[in-house]
Amino acid sequence: MSSNKLFDEFLDAKPIFENKEVLRPSYTPEYLPHRDEQVSRLASILVAALRGESPSNILIYGKTGTGKTAAAKYVGKELEAKGEEVERACSVIYINCEVVDTQYRILAQIAQHFDQDVPMTGWPTDRVYEKFVEAVDRRHQVVTIMLDEIDQMIEKSGDDILYNLSRVNGELRRAKVSIIGISNDLRFTETLDPRVKSSLGEEEIIFPPYDASQLRDILEQRAGKAFFDNSLAEGTIPLCAAKAAKEHGDARRALDLLRVAGELAEQGDRAAVVDEKHVERAQNKIEMNCVVEAVKKLPCQTQAVLFATILLDESRGRKLTTGEVYETYRRVCQHIDMDVLTQRRVTDLISELDMLGILNVRVVSKGRYGRTKEISLSVPRDEIKSVLLDVYRLEPLRRFSLPKQSRF
DNA sequence: ATTCCACAGGAAGCGACGGCCC
DNA sequence: GGGCCGTCGCTTCCTGTGGAAT
Structure with a gap:
């Protein structure tokens, strides 16, 4: 095939995506459907900042993909903008505690936000704390610190940071600090120091999962920007919404489905529209990715057991x-x-592989021939086999086959 | 009705490891 | 830094069992 033809083929295909970024989790839309209640609740608490008072600390709860982060970021942005308008300095600092996961790094991050020079490592934590206080207190302002995935961090490094942040207002002369904690886990406060718990949880906002029709609205809103007109079949969005609603109402999952379905249509089929078949395939692809990741992370022994099962299944x-x-x-x-x-x-x-959904296991009795587990694979055999063969320890198994006598 | 297979799966305990407290 | 505790991955030993075969 000549090279100019090679490209022509793809160039001619009508693109489906106008702006794919809109479907990514990192994108923050300017309106969040079905989150008016939570957004106005946040605003009603944070409005104190615009009067120069420190707002109550807030805890936000909700499962993944329920719009917690998007809502918090959105309100934060509006708050900063309004603050500028009415000439009240309001700073909102967003920190993802999965990335920035120690007391030191969080304090350093905030200090750096106010142009303080703090090395990423090396100083004693109390010196960083001083820098942080100095940085924040340099002028009259209300600083709102949003700590996303806060439960993850507490698990790893304890609640010292929360304790320190919640009492910092006593040391500040000009500025005021408030904290918004965002958590996936409803019960994470149980492990906190009671003092921290009461100060952080002054206000609590819950983000319930979306139902299918709410997910549909969300998808409609984003799809308008993400896709060119008429590139979605009628049933596409409802199907994505229904599938994601089954998985605890996760909007991120719904958007992923739609995006991957679009990619499959555009690249694979070079189809003009994204239809339900693409959504089905997108679901398979996403699930397959999850399984592959899970298999890669398995302990070596478990991988060996899985490999043995695959070999037997083949023969x-x-x-x-x-x-x-x-x-x-x-x-x-x-x-x-x-x-x-x-x-x-x-x-x-x-049994563990069964619980992970990688194997199918039933205990059956074969009468005279004993009682045993009846084991079968519940993932695609060849794909998973090649994933396992890429694991370093299992590499030599490329040249392994079952002895003949056991083939019967 | 009894036997007996080929395991299931509980109990106890062991060594390694990490965190914590004095 | 050393003693203590809880946890994890694992072994050893064990009792229990559904139902085809007898």
Whole structure:
């Protein structure tokens, strides 16, 4: 094929996406459908900042994809803008605690926001704290600190940072600080110091999951900007919404589905419209990605068990038993020079794979022939096999095959 | 009705490891 | 820094069991 033809083919295809970024989780829309209540609640609390008072601290709860971060960022942006308008300095600092996950780094981040020079590492924490206080207190202002994924950080580094932040107002002469904590986990305050808990949770806002029709509205709103006119089939958005509603009303999932469906249509099929078939395929693709990630992260022994199951599945073509899997697992381990665990342990590993949805396991009785687990794969065999073969420890298994006598 | 297979899965305990407290 | 505790991954030992075969 000549090279000019090669490109022509793709160039001619009518693009579907006008602006794909709109469908990404990082995008903050200027209106959040079905979040008016939460947004105005936030605004009613934060308005204190515009009067130069410090707003109550807020805790925001909700599962992934319920619009917590988007709502908080949106209100934060509006607050800063309004502050400028009425000449009250309001700063909003957004920190994702999954990335910035220690007391030191959070304080350093805030200090840097106010142009203080703090190295990313090296200083004692109390010196960073002083810099932070100095930076914030340099002028009359209300500083709102948003700590996203706060539950993750508490798990890793404790609640000292929250304690320090919540009492910093006592040291400030000009400025005032308020905190917004955003959490996926409804019960994370249980582990907090009671003092921190009461000061942080002065106000609590809950973001419930979206239902299918709300998800539809969200998708409609974004799709208008993301896609060119008439590039979505009628059933596409409702299907994405319905699928995501089943998964705890996760808007991020709904947007992912729509985006991936669009990509499949545009690149794979070079179709003019995104239809329901693309959504189905998008769902498979997304799920497949999750499974691949899960398999890669499995402990080595569990991967070996899974590999043994795959090999047997290839050669038997029927449901397997614990004994068969264990025997094969032993051979696999010997081939890659790995410790062989006991059968007792391996049955537990098999059960774990079942719980992860990678295997299908049922306990059945074969009468005279004993009681065993009936094991089958619930993921695509060949894809997962090649994923496993890319794992360093399992690499030598590329040249491994079952001994003949066990083929029967 | 009894036997007996091929395991399931509970109990206890062991060693390694990390966090914490004095 | 050393003693203590909880947790994790694992082994050892064990009792229990559904139902085809007898």
